[in-house]
Amino acid sequence: MKIPPQSSHQSINNMLRFCLTESQRLFCRRLIFSIGVALLAATPLCGEEVDQPVSFVNDVIPVLTKAGCNMGACHAKAGGGQNGFQLSMLGFEPSQDYESMVKEGHGRRLFLPAPAQSLLLKKATGQTPHGGGTRFSQNSESYQVLKQWIQQGAAYSTGGVPELVSIEIQPKRGVIEKGGQQQLKVLATYSDDSIRDITRLALYESNTEAMSHVTSDGLVKVLDLPGKIAVMVRYQGRMAVFTASVPSGLSVEEMPEPTNFIDEQIFANLKEIGISPSPVCDDATFLRRVTLDIAGRLPSPEEATAFLENTDPDKRNQVIESLLQSPGYADYFASKWTPLLKNRRDAASDITANFAFHAWIRDSLLANVPYDQFVRELLAATGTVIGNPPVAWYKRVKDPKEQIEDVAQLFLGVRMQCAQCHHHPFERWSQDDYYSLTAFFTQVGRKPTATAGEDLIFHKRGAATAKNPNSGEVLKPVALGDDIGEILPDEDPRLRLADWMSSESNPYFAKALVNRYWKHFFKRALIEPEDDIRDTNPPTNPELMAALEDHFISSGFDLKELVRVITCSKTYQLSATPHKNNLVDRQNYSRFYPRRLQAEVLLDAVDNMTGTTTSFANLPPGTRAIALPDNSYNNSSAFLRVFGRPDSASVCECERVGTSSLAQSLHLINSNEIKSKLAASNGRAKLLTSDSRPAEEKITELYLVAFTRKPRADELKTALEYLNEPLLDSKGKPIEKTKAAFQNYQDLIWALMNTKEFLFNH
Template identity: 70%
Template sequence: MASKLPLGEHVRRLSLCVVVMTAAVLPGSIHAQESSPNISFVNDVVPVLTKAGCNAGVCHAKAGGGQKGFHLSLLGFEAEEDYEHIVKENRGRRLFLSAPENSLLLTKASGKTPHGGGLRIKADSQAYQILLNWIRQGATFDGEVAPKLLAVDVQPGRGTVQRNTEQQLKAVAKYSDGSERDVTEQALFESNDKSMADVSDRGLVKVLDIPGKVAIMVRYQGRITVFNASIPLGAPVENVPPSKNFVDDLVFANLKEIGVPPSPVCDDATYLRRITLDISGRLPTEEESRAFLANTAADKRDQVIDNLLSSPEYADFFANKWTAMLKNRRDDASDITSNFAFYAWVRDSLLANKPYDQMVRELLAATGTVIANPPVAWYKRVKEPKQQLEDVAQLFLGVRMQCAQCHHHPFERWSQDDYYSLSAFFTQVGRKPSATRGEDLIFHKRGVAVATNIKTGASLKPGALGDAIPAIAPDEDPRLKLADWMSSPQNPFFAKALVNRYWKHFFRRGLIEPEDDIRDSNPPTNPELLAALEKHFIESHFDLKSLVKVIVQSNAYQLSATPNEHNIADVQNYSRYYPRRLQAEVMLDAIDDLTGAKTDFPNLPAGTRAIALPDNSYNNASPFLRVFGRPENESVCECERIQSSSLAQSLHLMNAADIKGKLATGSGRADRLSKSDKPPEERIRELYMVAFSREPKAEELKVAVDYLAEPLLDSAGNPVDVQRAGQEKFQDLIWALINTKEFLFNH
């Protein structure tokens, strides 16, 4: 009895027979096929479709079935599936083996047939000829026999490229049979900073006018390499501040390499305000500023660092940072217990300078109740293994795994198996109600930890991004093994992710940017510096305060924000300090300090500062915090915090009722200064010392004193009472200082 074949297979075989019979009477066709090299579906056809964008996420690889019923795997990672869709799906209608030129695969891509994606492959191109010859040769699949792609190299791999010049790149694929192939035509190229350099689809790099380091990603069939270019300015670098530590050595060496002279070291007033805001999230007090400016000790800046790192405000400020990323969020009134307990655990850990690896271990492996063991509160917000692995990878490893849940990561080596192997560490986390309302008891469920790849159905044991993990017994908590791997000195991600995150905290820009997207195709601007910081952090046994100290002791951190004629365009080499707007909580506290008013927060002790708020719920009661972008603690990404300026923010500072109320409060600074017997000059100096940690310039002082001396008239033109006039004028002066960039920015 004849075997039954699917209708689509009958059609394909019939078409193939027609090709053979046609070839028998058309010798020219035989000659055309014999003269063409054998076309590989895996190594020739799929790269053509990838280059043309056919299997991009916005086209036929779109989630939910592709485009117009035609589905391809993202970037060709599943070649066998793609073959099935192209050749056999819909009764083989996409290929016409008896007349290859009429195949829909060609006519749509070349624009001969209406195509929603437009023209993708020109009919006179090499790519078109590859597809045509593959169809002529029978449209076969060679997945089992085709040489395996091992790597792709770019030539040159790195180099110095002058501004406003071009550099041609060559992509070379290396295969398992020892062969190599120039795949420049089929490779994809992308610049990591188009303001510095752009690249054509054929690998021609066009360098622009901004000096620094730029990377061009070269991607070919799941393999990625990078061309690293140094773009020199070429200016003489002579007056470099002395090096205080390895940070300076490596920052200044890079500046000399690219010929970008740094700005000078900032003055004492600027330094004190900058370091106090960056470490403790507050303005220096008037007394601190005056004492520091009067201090003549050579090591007075180091003394300030030590004092700030031992202060409770340091713990407040960095606990505010970490609890936002760890999603300490209040969605219900019953959350208050876990919110306060978790915040206190983070703050106390930072104040005691608990080693970072120990903090992470306590969090990951937490069991029990939030009352007995506050880190379990994290499992209240992050409940599912998939979300747990994604948050842990992004926050603690700097690796974004989200894409790998559904398909191979488009910019990295991570597969779906890597994704689910990492999630397997969390599959044995159990929970049950505890005696505290709204809180669970977290425990380890005995059993073998496995996770299922939803696409292949494979059961996967815990795996750590390609690294082998020792066997885990059923009664062992897999999370402890994960913590062991993460804190190992050989771990390529853990320490690197943290030092890059902290570098960004103090310099506005990470050595890798975004700070939580560490991958081969996103290299650091100063790899030697990143490696040195990572080494220091590991050798210090993950000491966070030691890391902060080595960063802020450097003259690189202490450079002026004022650019010189050569570094004004520099945004990545740290040739000057990059100013940034104060965070919402810091700005609110600074306004309170300058106005002498205090913001009251519900159910918290009087005098609680905004940087010490334990969770996101206080945003609801504060229009200021909402307008200036305090996060809702919904994401591990610090990008949830809004640091950009807006019209709404400007209007709020100028006109909002809460700002007016702080200025006019009877116990505030404006009221007190208006009643003071001190000379006007001394009162003005107080304002400047609180706002900017410096004395007013002569012109600033004269303008302010003259304004105070002017009579204040009411709407009818009559003089206003002297006491009232004094209050309103000091309110005006404070309002004016608040609305300056010098006040609103750390610089």
């Protein structure tokens, strides 16, 4: 029930005018400004000699960064900086910053004859009104560093200044008790082998805010939740990360017997931090859960009965196998991939491409085409949408910049958007990295075809290059810092990118996929968000992450095998019900984390319960919502819209809304759509009314459909009483028996459909 933002924020748009597309703007807006600010502590820099020459790059810039001057919202604001004083984002471009400070602004920012009168210092210390307030005091070391530098002549280079080579955090890992703390130490190594303690100049950020805080001086304070924490440290474009486990202080006695490597790693972590897992769930819960998660549907009453009566100890694995072979698997996972691949209907004429692209995705999943091959066919697609459907991706994602941003985020879990305009604030990616990645796509040619709106995609012969608009430098294709060698003009560079991505040593490709799929089954990815993989955002269970990657690669990028190994694990099969010891756990997988059924699955489940179908334009009767090819059906179905089916506009899975809202409740409780499904002339309520079986059997059927289990005695009693209660009309006369029964069955179906047990996968 939230309304969209009403302000259009032209000002920010203006600042972001270098970000060309709306998605880039959105990203830049989110990320440019998410830059740490930390007030500088008034403590001397370690080992700093008073009369040593102050280096602009090594001393002045870090002071400005620590004081927050060059944050995206302040003087690093694109398009001139706050109040016309432009600094580069986090000081990544020191020579530009030097120009701004020394030469621009009529030279008034620095006053060499009387350094203390420099506007830079007077503003920063609040002696002259400053929109950003007081950044440091006149007694601070920061002030002294800047003043000394001006005193010494405000030179850019004092000659022979060593370059920063690396930073190191001490310790790198640790174990911290609940409520405990740990002081970090950060050391910088320079090209002359000198080492400097930069603890007080570095920027710190906790990746796990709910579990730990970090002060601007690098003191990590842990709260009282057990698990894994991470703190990111940044200094002059270098990053490091500190990780620690926070044990619960309890010892773990019982663990289920591990089924595979997933359990071994999960249980090892639980043991380490002292959390006991919930027990393995019962058969009914398992069948409902795994059918929803693999095939996106409820088990039928027949499947439920057969499974519950089956005594084969291997029956869970058998069900997983048969679900993986079922068309439901392909439908469900296609519904995951199609929005991310932007199979969007903007015009009615897009329908051919929409259907063809969806069918290609679905068929690839059904045939279990290896994931690397799937991605290669998509990336390097040529031809027309009829002959080769994946070219449809190039219809929605047109510009090389969008192409690499989508490819990086979706297939590599790397967010490159920031690096289009400036060095990535949390990452090693520079603008050169960004544009040399776009170079892979600069030879994609397109020609209009006889069908309006559908281009022929082909490789344009020629050397692939891209220009960094800032430096003017012409760049060859380089894959995130990896040289992929010479590409001949006849060769399609996209194939080389696909080769690089799917090579066994690629650090991103397999990781991004297994992390994404892990989230599908466990609600929480090992790295969150699932498509923001970076050195500074470590997984909560690195050993498991590595093992999953290895397994995926050695299986030949077999997606079904990944689903199999996950769902066969005891970890996946743990009960959702917590016990005292694991109640607070939200990141260690000590129990199943329940989640609301997604829009399409829920609509299909409602149809199952009511014994109806929903009709969708241009699709055969009986088509389930999970099999819908594109986003256009959101317009005609209020249900899908209200429950958050994505509109295929974003490469991020977060476009799909999983939370509840008042509008959803109003819809389920009283919408015309639900009412007419309940009362359908050939629906379940109608059929049950004329069904001669005893009421107990009919109630059992409803329970099997809704919850994959039989009703308990008390539930059976409640339902029977309800069905048997005589109904009176508005004038107080008894309602005719068949009519009353029809009404009562509708009510019972409605009631079951509106329970949490129905709405959630648990």
